[in-house]
Amino acid sequence: MKRLRAPWVWLLLLPAGVLAFSSPQDVKISPLEARSQPKPAVFSHWLHQSQQCFNCHPAIFAQAVEGFTHAQMTAGQFCGACHNGAVTKAISSMRCEACHAAR
Ligand code: HEC
Ligand code: HEC
Ligand code: HEC
Numbered sequence: 287m288k289r290l291r292a293p294w295v296w297l298l299l300l301p302a303g304v305l306a307f308s309s310p311q312d313v314k315i316s317p318l319e320a321r322s323q324p325k326p327a328v329f330s331h332w333l334h335q336s337q338q339c340f341n342c343h344p345a346i347f348a349q350a351v352e353g354f355t356h357a358q359m360t361a362g363q364f365c366g367a368c369h370n371g372a373v374t375k376a377i378s379s380m381r382c383e384a385c386h387a388a389r
Contacts, residue, residue: 312389318353324386
């Protein structure tokens, strides 16, 4: 029965999993201006598990869901800090639906 004495200790071996509980799965980013197309962009924490929280918070995203523009991203802000063809895929190489699909 010794093995079962403290099953919670296994949680200590899964820090990434525990942290993941504190980040919402999908976050809809409110458009700056109302529009019919494309759908509001959705950010997936799940797709970004390879990144550390502090890679994005608070420098790139201050955890306040606010709209921004492609012009700002092309200038290297927000998603464009990484999706620039250097750190990872450039936005211009991705399908609109990769980010703007309704989920
Ligand atoms: C890497 C993710 C990503 C891709 C790919 C992407 N967008 Fe966006 N887009 C965003 C985010 C984030 C915003 C800000 C939130 C919002 O307005 O939905 C945005 C905003 C916009 C806006 C409003 C702001 C502005 O700059 O005019 C339009 C229009 C837009 N996208 C169209 C498109 C079209 C068309 C495509 C495909 C050619 C596309 N987007 C591809 C992430 C993306
Ligand atoms: C690749 C970038 C990135 C990483 C890494 C990341 N986040 Fe986020 N996070 C975002 C974006 C984008 C948003 C939505 C826009 C905003 O809130 O400014 C967001 C929003 C949030 C929110 C607010 C959600 C809401 O509905 O207001 C919390 C809380 C959060 N993230 C926690 C975390 C935690 C905890 C981690 C690490 C496990 C993490 N994030 C890692 C980009 C990231
Ligand atoms: C800190 C760097 C970073 C930031 C900021 C970032 N991403 Fe990513 N993103 C990545 C990396 C790296 C990948 C590739 C998957 C991986 O390695 O985990 C990725 C993958 C993706 C994918 C899946 C790939 C595909 O082709 O479908 C989508 C969609 C995506 N990101 C959207 C966004 C959106 C929308 C934002 C802004 C709200 C954003 N990302 C901000 C680093 C980032």
